Amino acid sequence: MAALDYVALAQPGLRSLRAYDPGLDLVALRRGFAGGVLVELGSNENSHGPSPAARAAILDCLHSLHRYPDPSGGDLKRALAACHGVDPASIILGNGSHELLMLMGQVFAGPGRGVVSSQYGFAVYALSALAAGAPWTPAAARPVDDPMPRGHDLGAIRAAVGADTALVFLANPNNPTGTWFSTAELADFLASLPANVLVVVDEAYLEYVTDPALTSAIPLLARFPNLAVTRTFSKGYGLAGLRVGCLLADPGLVAVLERVRESFNVNLPGLAACEAALADRVHLDWVRRQNAIEREALADALAARGLAVSPSQTNFLLVDFGRDAAPVEAGLVARGVVPRPMAGYGLPTCLRLTVGLRDENRRLLQALDEVLG
Numbered sequence: 001m002a003a004l005d006y007v008a009l010a011q012p013g014l015r016s017l018r019a020y021d022p023g024l025d026l027v028a029l030r031r032g033f034a035g036g037v038l039v040e041l042g043s044n045e046n047s048h049g050p051s052p053a054a055r056a057a058i059l060d061c062l063h064s065l066h067r068y069p070d071p072s073g074g075d076l077k078r079a080l081a082a083c084h085g086v087d088p089a090s091i092i093l094g095n096g097s098h099e100l101l102m103l104m105g106q107v108f109a110g111p112g113r114g115v116v117s118s119q120y121g122f123a124v125y126a127l128s129a130l131a132a133g134a135p136w137t138p139a140a141a142r143p144v145d146d147p148m149p150r151g152h153d154l155g156a157i158r159a160a161v162g163a164d165t166a167l168v169f170l171a172n173p174n175n176p177t178g179t180w181f182s183t184a185e186l187a188d189f190l191a192s193l194p195a196n197v198l199v200v201v202d203e204a205y206l207e208y209v210t211d212p213a214l215t216s217a218i219p220l221l222a223r224f225p226n227l228a229v230t231r232t233f234s235k236g237y238g239l240a241g242l243r244v245g246c247l248l249a250d251p252g253l254v255a256v257l258e259r260v261r262e263s264f265n266v267n268l269p270g271l272a273a274c275e276a277a278l279a280d281r282v283h284l285d286w287v288r289r290q291n292a293i294e295r296e297a298l299a300d301a302l303a304a305r306g307l308a309v310s311p312s313q314t315n316f317l318l319v320d321f322g323r324d325a326a327p328v329e330a331g332l333v334a335r336g337v338v339p340r341p342m343a344g345y346g347l348p349t350c351l352r353l354t355v356g357l358r359d360e361n362r363r364l365l366q367a368l369d370e371v372l373g
């Protein structure tokens with residue numbers, strides 16, 4: 001039987017597409033470390049875990065797992081709307097914000113309707129474009145010796161926007177660089193764009209931000225009908241395993257996204273846990289404070305070892321070893337510490353390290369000292 005060329009059968013945009021690279025195989029690594037404790041610093045998860053109220057909410061809903069969840073996620077949307085000072089109709093929920101980023105591409109991009117994002121922006125933006133068959137234009141990032149190394153250059157992104165640009169993706173702060181731009185810079189950027197170019201500001205790490213110059217773009221929604229903002233429960237809220245995110249935009253934009261949203265895309269425990277997590281501001285503030293303390297301590301410790309550490313308003317640090325980082329990565333993994341390789345981002349000399357608990361960071365530094373000898 002002759003094999004079919006499935007790639008040739010796929011829509012043309014998929015031909016140059018590679019599947020999202022989730023990093024090292026954690027399931028295999030955990031199996032290999034059975035008995036020992038693996039320090040998992042590869043996926044920017046929240047080492048502190050979620051609010052205890054989220055766990056309690058999940059236990060509470062176990063008796064109704066045979067029922068479909070609320071297809072519109074009304075309670076969670078109303079809680080989010082109250083939290084962010086918007087109308088519930090301006091919110092759509094997703095199976096993680098990843099789903100919503102893909103949905104934005106599916107709905108608004110396509111052949112002749114291009115997508116622009118920064119060179120070292122989050123990998124999902126290019127995926128969203130190519131999956132929709134849209135041309136993707138990466139805008140050059142800031143130089144390595146910039147105060148925001150490899151960060152978004154809003155001027156270059158603006159210059160990359162052309163007559164056939166439909167959609168711009170920005171991450172603020174950005175993954176994998178950890179860099180950010182101020183709310184004032186974002187407002188200027190939005191004002192400089194043609195009114196029909198949609199802009200997604202991905203605020204996956206906003207809960208970790210401590211720089212007062214960077215606040216959420218959500219209040220800008222009232223001024224810019226072409227703006228959409230995504231948030232997630234995967235990072236600051238510590239619920240990555242449940243897969244819940246949201247997008248906030250004009251109710252008209254949300255209504256168009258709703259046309260293609262999969263029904264019941266957010267599961268029952270996810271809806272319940274996120275509503276409870278949102279209500280626990282004490283836990284979130286504690287996470288933010290702990291992360292800020294550990295982020296600074298870890299950045300200082302790495303810098304003291306002569307390593308180039310990018311500034312970060314997130315729960316991770318991008319570290320440049322100035323040489324191929326693959327042997328460093330292998331050495332860390334051999335010692336039970338899991339970083340995120342960056343070769344897929346075109347940064348083979350870098351590793352991305354999640355800021356862990358104090359003890360995890362200590363183990364990271366100890367392993368690094370052994371590896372760097």
Ligand SMILES: *Cc1c(COP(=O)(O)O)cnc(C)c1O
Nearest residue numbers: 096097098122175204232234245
């Ligand atoms: C982690 C991350 C997300 C969140 O993805 P979810 O699908 O919500 O888990 C989105 N954007 C960026 C930049 C991220 O790093």
